[in-house]
Amino acid sequence: MAETNEKEKVDKKKLLAEVNERLKELDELHDVEEMIQHNTIEFQFDTKSYRVRKPDRRERQELREVKNKKKNQLLRDPENVTEEELVHLYLNRAQPVDIPKMRQEIRTLQHKIDQLAVRIIDARRVGNVNGSEQLEKEAEKIKYEQMSLQYRIGELLSTCVEEQLKNYIQEYLVYLLLEEKTSDGWHRYFKSYDDFMNSSDEDEDRLIYRATYYLSALLYRNA
Amino acid sequence: MLKRTQDPLRKLARSSQYQVLYVRAKELGCIHLFENTSDLSRIQMEFLYWIALYNRLYQDLAMGEDCLTEEIIDDDLLCDCYLIWEEKVKRKREKDSLKNPNKYSKSKSNKRQIDHSASAPSVVFTR
Numbered sequence: 096m097a098e099t100n101e102k103e104k105v106d107k108k109k110l111l112a113e114v115n116e117r118l119k120e121l122d123e124l125h126d127v128e129e130m131i132q133h134n135t136i137e138f139q140f141d142t143k144s145y146r147v148r149k150p151d152r153r154e155r156q157e158l159r160e161v162k163n164k165k166k167n168q169l170l171r172d173p174e175n176v177t178e179e180e181l182v183h184l185y186l187n188r189a190q191p192v193d194i195p196k197m198r199q200e201i202r203t204l205q206h207k208i209d210q211l212a213v214r215i216i217d218a219r220r221v222g223n224v225n226g227s228e229q230l231e232k233e234a235e236k237i238k239y240e241q242m243s244l245q246y247r248i249g250e251l252l253s254t255c256v257e258e259q260l261k262n263y264i265q266e267y268l269v270y271l272l273l274e275e276k277t278s279d280g281w282h283r284y285f286k287s288y289d290d291f292m293n294s295s296d297e298d299e300d301r302l303i304y305r306a307t308y309y310l311s312a313l314l315y316r317n318a
Numbered sequence: 319m320l321k322r323t324q325d326p327l328r329k330l331a332r333s334s335q336y337q338v339l340y341v342r343a344k345e346l347g348c349i350h351l352f353e354n355t356s357d358l359s360r361i362q363m364e365f366l367y368w369i370a371l372y373n374r375l376y377q378d379l380a381m382g383e384d385c386l387t388e389e390i391i392d393d394d395l396l397c398d399c400y401l402i403w404e405e406k407v408k409r410k411r412e413k414d415s416l417k418n419p420n421k422y423s424k425s426k427s428n429k430r431q432i433d434h435s436a437s438a439p440s441v442v443f444t445r
Contacts, residue, residue: 120326120329123326124326124329124330124333126326127326127327127330127361128330130361131327131330131352131359131361131362131365132352132353133352133353133354134352134354134357134358134359134362149357149359208402209402209406211399212398212399212400212402212403213399213402213403213406215396215399215403216385216390216396216399216400216403217403219385219387219390219396220384220385231395231396231399234395234399235322235395312359312360312361313359313360313361314359314360315360316360316361316364
């Protein structure tokens with residue numbers, strides 16, 4: 096009897112975990128569905144409604160102008176280095192870091208993944224599921240290696256002019272395209288770029304983080 | 319089968335709900351997938367890419383395409399592998415057919431034939 100109860104408990108626990116997982120999946124799908132409905136994304140934050148949208152022609156023009164201005168400003172400062180210069184700097188250090196070699200390694204890993212992909216499908220074709228699963232694990236491991244390398248390159252190059260410019264534009268986009276719903280419609284949340292830069296509120300930081308996430312879905316999203 | 323994290327965007331694109339909507343939108347023209355009909359966002363364009371790709375895969379599955387299964391379509395990694403495999407096999411077949419054109423023109427395809435004149439939908443969703 097006690098054994099049956101124990102088994103039922105375990106089954107219920109397993110069932111609950113499965114239900115929770117399914118609910119999480121449904122939430123994820125719902126979130127994505129909301130994001131694809133329109134070319135603007137509305138979201139709730141601390142009981143208020145906000146949205147981010149694609150920039151219009153005038154805003155795109157403004158973005159181009161601030162981007163050029165910022166780029167020139169960054170290049171004028173002798174302390175700043177371009178990506179190419181930074182790659183050379185790393186290469187000529189006492190303990191060299193070879194970024195082009197790392198990039199080559201990413202391509203080599205992709206070639207390995209491609210070869211594994213063919214073997215995985217061939218294994219499935221002949222009904223060898225165990226063999227396929229083994230190869231799938233291998234492919235996932237290589238993908239992880241590839242991502243780690245990509246991440247490491249990103250970290251190494253994070254200080255170059257190009258990356259600084261990218262970060263600046265991302266911040267500028269949030270300032271430009273984050274809107275708050277008020278009784279008389281949608282209005283820009285930050286009145287000026289300085290207003291955005293001076294925000295030190297923790298809640299505002301969380302709001303900016305969410306807006307950045309949604310904006311990247313609207314403008315950049317990389318699979 | 320291994321439990322892997324799946325991209326929710328791809329999951330949504332291969333869902334029967336959106337696949338039916340996509341087929342109907344293509345057939346009728348007056349049904350829209352999104353509220354906006356132009357100036358699509360990046361995520362919308364990516365969604366369109368996946369929905370069209372999964373639509374093609376479901377059609378291939380219905381036609382009895384060699385080694386394509388629902389399990390492969392439902393798993394991002396297996397699906398990616400299938401697409402790479404398909405590309406390589408197709409390229410090899412194309413090369414072979416250039417070398418030996420008779421072999422491919424005479425051999426009968428093992429794909430099921432679709433009746434394009436029939437009004438009933440050609441793809442049946444099993445889920």
